[in-house]
Amino acid sequence: MNVPMAGTGSPASSPQAHASGGGADKVLHVYRITKYDPADRDEQGSYVGPEDVYSDHGPVEAAYLAAVAAFAEETGITHLAIREPEVTGYVSFGAEPPIDGHGLAGLFPPDLTGYHDGALVPMAVALELVRAMLRDNGAWCRLHVEDRFFVHVGYDQYVYVGSALPCPHAVALTHHRGLFAEPINQSPYDPQLDEDDVGRRPADAAFWAELDALIIERGAVVLEERYVSNASRWHRITPDEVTAIRARLAPRVRLLVWPDLSTDVEAALAGLPDDGFAEIVWQNSQGHITSLTVDESNSPALPAILAAARAMMILSGWADEREPLMTAVLPDPDGVLRARWTP
Known part of the structure; x- marks a missing residue:
């Protein structure tokens, strides 16, 4: 099947049913964080309530960022590694149009030095990356600490957090801020679900x-x-x-x-x-x-x-x-x- 060379490359967001976490062997506690009330889902799990799929660029977005920060703090995370970074390609599937600079202006130089696979960024920068992804600005990446923590941002204001700890305080804060933290078995953005990478040749x-x-x-x-x-x-x-x-x-x-x-x-x-x-x-x-x-x-x-x-x-x-x-x-x-x- 022919597919365009350029695109977001990010999978559609939906809950999965496998035991894993963030591509590591260690099983993590995984939560789906959204503004969507679970009571407003149909029998297939699809949301049918009144919330739209856009970031409000305001208090709801701030609640998402506070939730991610709370899970990181309770896990003891101060820095996160960028994995599989992307910018907008020829085709964009986001709900909002991408912007010039992909939402990375002020975080990285115009040539994107420092925005690469494996780059370690402080939590403040990681939260700004989450913000850019919630807004469909154009940038996308996974954020993680091996065996301990990850953050994945999906389409339509779905955020997935995995922690080595159950993080009851972060769950409570998320609910207090008006969002829902639902335990699930696996993020749909788990790297283990990516296409098989057999055939990669090292530049040795x-x-x-x-x-x-x-x-x-x-x-x-x-x-x-x-x-x-x-x-x-x-x-x-x-x-x-x-x-x-x-x-x-x-x-x-x-x-x-x-x-x-x-x-x-x-x-x-x-x-x-x-x-x-x-x-x-x-x-x-x-x-x-x-x-x-x-x-x-x-x-x-x-x-x-x-x-x-x-x-x-x-x-x-x-x-x-x-x-x-x-x-x-x-x-x-x-x-x-x-x-x-x-x-």
Whole structure:
């Protein structure tokens, strides 16, 4: 089945019935925190009451944040790790439209340095990330402390919290603030429910040696550094540039190797698919490489957008039609592959 290359990637929110917590072996106490009264659910568990699916950007949102903070405090959590970070892609499924900066402005620099898989953030930043997710600003991630705590934000104002402790005081505070903390067996955002990640290749010494040989054979290749889901940095690499570019890679990135850009821009544009849905990767006169997802709606503007392009390539907008030359995931400095990018 063809699916768009870009999207939120976040699963629909619904209670599940499995014993687990946050992707760790240790069983956690898991709660579904919502503004939806359980008395207003039908026999299938779907909410049929009067509450809408939007954040009020006010007291109800503040109650959600206070609930998350209370569970963290009762568990003894002061920092959380960002896992599987995303930003808005070509398609957004949120109830509210995303905003410029994805809700990350003021939390991270414009280039999103520090917003990556495994980044440790203080509780204050974690709560702002929860706020951005409740508002559908565009950013999404899991937040967790291995074996002890997690926070997952789903669609429609559903929040899932898992703790190594039952947290009766946090449950009471949640109810006092007008929300409902319902015990469930598993968050629907548990990483164990993700697609099987068999086939991930670490960007180890063997990968870099193979890449070196490929660059020598071809003269140059394009390296896509996917540092969060739906966002990439692009590097054109020649044999003498591998070491410098490798040193600048963000932690735990997914690496995709593509053929070199074509300097025949006119011919490259002629290769746009009939449906117009593609990603154009191009290099400007200063050597900077960027990309743009296009379809019929913005195709007429391409001549002006690409006026300064000196080289480019066209990639399909459909995930199962993209065939990089090589792929790998960057391991941690200790050599362990902890990022859960799918192949």
